[in-house]
Amino acid sequence: MKKIFLSFLVLSVAFYGCTPSVTIGTQTWMSNNLTTTYYKNGDPILEVESAESWANLTTGAWCYYNSDPSNETYYQKLYNWYALIDPRGLAPSGWHIPSDAEWTTLSNFLGGDNVAGGPLKESGTLRWKSPNAGATNSSGFKGFPGGYRDFDGKFHDIGSSGYWWSLPPVGTTNPWFRTLGYAIGGFFGFNMDKQTVGFSVRCVKD
Numbered sequence: 003m004k005k006i007f008l009s010f011l012v013l014s015v016a017f018y019g020c021t022p023s024v025t026i027g028t029q030t031w032m033s034n035n036l037t038t039t040y041y042k043n044g045d046p047i048l049e050v051e052s053a054e055s056w057a058n059l060t061t062g063a064w065c066y067y068n069s070d071p072s073n074e075t076y077y078q079k080l081y082n083w084y085a086l087i088d089p090r091g092l093a094p095s096g097w098h099i100p101s102d103a104e105w106t107t108l109s110n111f112l113g114g115d116n117v118a119g120g121p122l123k124e125s126g127t128l129r130w131k132s133p134n135a136g137a138t139n140s141s142g143f144k145g146f147p148g149g150y151r152d153f154d155g156k157f158h159d160i161g162s163s164g165y166w167w168s169l170p171p172v173g174t175t176n177p178w179f180r181t182l183g184y185a186i187g188g189f190f191g192f193n194m195d196k197q198t199v200g201f202s203v204r205c206v207k208d
Contacts, residue, residue: 024144031206034144036092042093047081048064049064055155058198060084062082063084063085065079065200066080077146080202081202082199096208097206099169099205100169115190116188121141133185135184146164149162163181164202167201167202168191177197
């Protein structure tokens with residue numbers, strides 16, 4: 003009976019998935035980047051490898067950095083803005099895409115934008131370019147330098163920077179994101195007007 007129960011448990015975890023998480027202050031975050039290939043309703047999200055196709059997208063899509071599946075091990079997937087805002091839902095049940103205000107809450111708990119990057123970054127220089135300023139991963143967030151895919155379909159910054167999508171502040175419509183860099187200990191937010199840029203996604207618990 004015990005063996006049957008354990009087998010059922012393993013199958014259940016494999017089928018339904020198990021989301022590693024970390025509690026930081028009052029928030030619970032995924033401790034890995036999002037890696038789904040399906041919207042919440044079960045519809046598939048398009049994988050796009052071609053740079054030309056990526057540049058001309060008007061719908062949701064994902065890719066591996068350099069379209070190389072081996073990059074998923076540490077960096078998971080990159081998603082464009084259209085995937086983020088698709089009404090079918092990118093985040094799994096029980097989770098949601100963080101707003102700029104939620105990223106700010108995280109940053110403030112870790113000392114503010116000028117220093118929060120250190121506790122958020124994986125320590126050392128195995129994956130981060132030296133000097134990986136201030137990195138301690140004391141928060142458990144384990145931020146990796148997964149780089150990004152530009153609006154023209156080209157890839158940049160793996161090993162140097164990590165970029166995460168953010169829902170925009172109230173009253174604005176442009177895409178927003180947060181970034182960590184190898185040379186600084188900060189964690190800063192920016193906005194842009196390019197929907198086909200590919201960034202990592204990290205969800206926060208409802």
